[in-house]
Amino acid sequence: MSHDLVIGMAGSGGDGIVSAGESLIAAAAGAGYAAIMTKSFGSQIRGGESSCRVRISTKPVLNPGGTLDVAVALNWDDFLKFGAELPVGGNTVVIYDAKTGVAPDKLPLGAVVPEEVYPVPIDALARQTAGTDKAKNTVILGLLAGWFGLAADDLLAGMRKKFAKKGPELVAANEKAFEAGRNYAAEHPLREPRFMEPAPPGEPKLLTDGNDMCAAAAIFAGCRFFGGYPITPSTEIMQFFTREVWRHGGAVLQAEDEIAGIGAALGASFGGVKAMTATSGPGMSLKSEIMGLATICELPLVIVNVQRGGPSTGLPTKSEQADLFQAALSAHGDVLRPVLAPVSVRDTFGVTVEAFNIAEQYQTPVIILSDQEIAQRKESCDPIDTRAFKLVDRLQPSAADLEKYVRFRFTESGISPVSAPGMPGGNYLGSGIEHNEHGDPTASGGMHAKMNEKRFRKLDPLKHRRDLFETYGDPRAPLALIAWGSVAGVCIEALERARQEGLRARLLVPKLLWPIAEEVYRDFFAGVQSGLVVEQSHQGQLYRLLRMQLDVPKGLQSFARSGANPFQPAEVVARLRETALAVQRQGAETLTPVE
Amino acid sequence: MNCQPKDYKSDLKPIWCPGCGDFGVVQAIYRALAAVGRPPHEIAFVSGIGCSSRIPGYTTAYGFNSVHGRALPIAQGLKIANPDLLVLCAGGDGDGFSIGGGHVAHAIRRNLDLTYIVMDNQIYGLTKGQLSPTSKLGLKTVTSDLGSLEAPVNPLLYVLSYGAPFVAQGTPADMAGLASVIEEAIRYPGFSFVNVQSPCVTFGEDDWQLKQHKAVMKSVASLGHDASDVIAAMRLAQAYGSELYTGVLYRAPQPPSTYDALVRERQAEQQKKALPRERILELFAAKKKETAA
Numbered sequence A: 001m002s003h004d005l006v007i008g009m010a011g012s013g014g015d016g017i018v019s020a021g022e023s024l025i026a027a028a029a030g031a032g033y034a035a036i037m038t039k040s041f042g043s044q045i046r047g048g049e050s051s052c053r054v055r056i057s058t059k060p061v062l063n064p065g066g067t068l069d070v071a072v073a074l075n076w077d078d079f080l081k082f083g084a085e086l087p088v089g090g091n092t093v094v095i096y097d098a099k100t101g102v103a104p105d106k107l108p109l110g111a112v113v114p115e116e117v118y119p120v121p122i123d124a125l126a127r128q129t130a131g132t133d134k135a136k137n138t139v140i141l142g143l144l145a146g147w148f149g150l151a152a153d154d155l156l157a158g159m160r161k162k163f164a165k166k167g168p169e170l171v172a173a174n175e176k177a178f179e180a181g182r183n184y185a186a187e188h189p190l191r192e193p194r195f196m197e198p199a200p201p202g203e204p205k206l207l208t209d210g211n212d213m214c215a216a217a218a219i220f221a222g223c224r225f226f227g228g229y230p231i232t233p234s235t236e237i238m239q240f241f242t243r244e245v246w247r248h249g250g251a252v253l254q255a256e257d258e259i260a261g262i263g264a265a266l267g268a269s270f271g272g273v274k275a276m277t278a279t280s281g282p283g284m285s286l287k288s289e290i291m292g293l294a295t296i297c298e299l300p301l302v303i304v305n306v307q308r309g310g311p312s313t314g315l316p317t318k319s320e321q322a323d324l325f326q327a328a329l330s331a332h333g334d335v336l337r338p339v340l341a342p343v344s345v346r347d348t349f350g351v352t353v354e355a356f357n358i359a360e361q362y363q364t365p366v367i368i369l370s371d372q373e374i375a376q377r378k379e380s381c382d383p384i385d386t387r388a389f390k391l392v393d394r395l396q397p398s399a400a401d402l403e404k405y406v407r408f409r410f411t412e413s414g415i416s417p418v419s420a421p422g423m424p425g426g427n428y429l430g431s432g433i434e435h436n437e438h439g440d441p442t443a444s445g446g447m448h449a450k451m452n453e454k455r456f457r458k459l460d461p462l463k464h465r466r467d468l469f470e471t472y473g474d475p476r477a478p479l480a481l482i483a484w485g486s487v488a489g490v491c492i493e494a495l496e497r498a499r500q501e502g503l504r505a506r507l508l509v510p511k512l513l514w515p516i517a518e519e520v521y522r523d524f525f526a527g528v529q530s531g532l533v534v535e536q537s538h539q540g541q542l543y544r545l546l547r548m549q550l551d552v553p554k555g556l557q558s559f560a561r562s563g564a565n566p567f568q569p570a571e572v573v574a575r576l577r578e579t580a581l582a583v584q585r586q587g588a589e590t591l592t593p594v595e
Numbered sequence B: 001m002n003c004q005p006k007d008y009k010s011d012l013k014p015i016w017c018p019g020c021g022d023f024g025v026v027q028a029i030y031r032a033l034a035a036v037g038r039p040p041h042e043i044a045f046v047s048g049i050g051c052s053s054r055i056p057g058y059t060t061a062y063g064f065n066s067v068h069g070r071a072l073p074i075a076q077g078l079k080i081a082n083p084d085l086l087v088l089c090a091g092g093d094g095d096g097f098s099i100g101g102g103h104v105a106h107a108i109r110r111n112l113d114l115t116y117i118v119m120d121n122q123i124y125g126l127t128k129g130q131l132s133p134t135s136k137l138g139l140k141t142v143t144s145d146l147g148s149l150e151a152p153v154n155p156l157l158y159v160l161s162y163g164a165p166f167v168a169q170g171t172p173a174d175m176a177g178l179a180s181v182i183e184e185a186i187r188y189p190g191f192s193f194v195n196v197q198s199p200c201v202t203f204g205e206d207d208w209q210l211k212q213h214k215a216v217m218k219s220v221a222s223l224g225h226d227a228s229d230v231i232a233a234m235r236l237a238q239a240y241g242s243e244l245y246t247g248v249l250y251r252a253p254q255p256p257s258t259y260d261a262l263v264r265e266r267q268a269e270q271q272k273k274a275l276p277r278e279r280i281l282e283l284f285a286a287k288k289k290e291t292a293a
């Protein structure tokens, strides 16, 4: 029996591989499994090769997994184009279309020799049963259902729904193709059964991706205005708003460029409405100036950057974590701008709500650093109880405040009540020019220093937000891991595998990346001899920011590499083992008696 | 409400050079606002950066003196989020037709009910006298010592050709006329544009100051212009730079729907499908919850 299965499939654009993946994860979610699906395409706008990975598990899944348990190749050329994204190992069950004519012992997999290989007449079965090769993906679903016991009822139900609009003939044809796949599997049993254990009973799962989750969370948090400009891989956030926000009394503006997008969002926030914009690297670069305006005008604003590979156009469809410096530091003048990062689709909900709360509480722009991996992967995850979330609204002036309203009044907390146009007595000038308490422009150095101090001081409490960090593993282990964003889910699994191999380690997952919560890191570092900050970037940007802000343990190293290919738990474990060995060796050296 | 121009004047002392045309513009705005009669707290005044963009601070309205060139996007977001406000937007010729030039076309095609006033002095005032997008060909400035090699943008033709439904021009040399076109612009239900020839006494051309304006300005009404005729308006607009026409060049007789009105309509229609926000995640439910029969 299996409790965790990683399936990778590849084919040409028209083969419907991604659609099969969608059907699979929908059925898995319906049957109560946790799951993650990622997809990957060649660079053509349409057609070309496409692939997907679906990981299905009886327990929550945190990453798309490493080496495949099951590989499906409709043709080998396309499959091989995805190289590191679809790694095959000795234990992988390899299924491929017999039509390719490749002999099972002559697979083009280099040194890798999988033990179980099944050439299946996928194309032929599709033509015989459904009369078209378009049903190849349905045959594959039948094979997977047959061999791995994957939610056949849910798959069939999903298929009927999907084809219902296209007429009963198509439904019947696909049912036949599905059965053909299932029968083929029954007639050719695996060496050892690998049936999935049934999913444990529980509340129905949620099934969505990080972008939709982000937009839904924003609307939940009270966001009623979105201004933005389309850019991969963030556009689905705006698309969600265009479908949903109206009925909540809000609006969305597809602006003429990213500057106008964030400008309109800031205008809405000036108008007293919770607002957001979302973009990716190139758009983020354009938004810089208006983020500074939000800081000096002390207006709440949420900016989402779904990171992709950069600089410039870079790798628009691939994930990377190389925009942290930009998020934390890209500003002229003294700016402290909170940066948050979700670690999964499910976590994107809480992090987005938190971003709005921080923005409103402290009247500041807040950046959410998502990444392509989280934003575009689909997750079947546990439901979220929205009642558990408290929402914060900006501090409004009292009637007494409005009698002689002072917009930027110096207060103990640094937070001043903020009015909005329409509010009698609240009239003030918001200005990108430095201003005094009343909002009147000033060129006084003394006033500038006081205002800077106010704008920084009000954010001090953030540094004590331990709830924005997660820790895992053995809290006293001398070996440490730090990871953020989508890499965190890889490291949580790596930590568990390391434990099984007798390696004790602890893991810190910051969701608040900036400002650096010094206390939290110091406590975490107590007793740490060595460790790794694991990041998907060339420079290892969090590692460098940590070293800039605090004393890190001498043995803490950066384990960073450029984006595109996701980290895999196994490589983190391997590197962790090396790190541990290095410590042992050093320990041994200090033990060597001096002659 | 009985409003006086002084109700719209703030206590802030303008930083403008004595004699700057912008003094006249702000006076005209006080008068227009008093005539329209909305209380200051229901007015939001957004600007960019430049001498002219200081103007919101000199009014008692809610002001937003933002960044260079971005007044229009901010004003639009504000108006969409808060459609009951009277939204004014203002800035210089550089702010509106150079750095922010790309936003003008889109503000026009969206047609929100707001008024955009450009104080056109054909120069960069705040940064001390550089060439502006409306400076005339051959003009010598600190960034065109030997004379400009570029033809100017024609703001009037620019907005007319993008379909602006209300286009006017004025000068502080004709205070009553300027106040009245600004008032009309504010009252117009849609995107309204007023180009104000507002001379820069410090860096502007000596022979294009209020004195000269007074001598050459011609009201389009006195020419018998029909403001509902867009082609006639464009013909007049073509004389930008050689003639100083004042008054309303174009007023679309059938104002097209405004974006803000369409937003409200859509919200009202979609609110029939309203779902409490607490339930938004139901959109992602893998299976409908089985409710007990």
Ligand SMILES: Cc1ncc(C[n+]2csc(CCOP(=O)(O)OP(=O)(O)O)c2C)c(N)n1
Pocket: B049, B050, B051, B052, B053, B068, B091, B092, B093, B094, B095, B096, B119, B121, B123, B124, B125, B126, B127, B132
């Ligand atoms: C992004 C940016 N670029 C440049 C400037 C410098 N700057 C400020 S105002 C201005 C031009 C002002 O000219 P105009 O818009 O015509 O306004 P005026 O001062 O003439 O009223 C420039 C170039 C700036 N503030 N921001």
Ligand code: SF4
Pocket: B015, B016, B017, B019, B020, B021, B022, B051, B052, B121, B125, B126, B199, B200, B201, B202, B203, B204
């Ligand atoms: S520099 Fe010119 S535009 Fe600026 S305030 Fe002085 S006169 Fe007016």
Ligand SMILES: [Mg+2]
Pocket: B050, B092, B093, B094, B119, B120, B121, B122, B123, B124, B125, B132
């Ligand atoms: Mg100017």
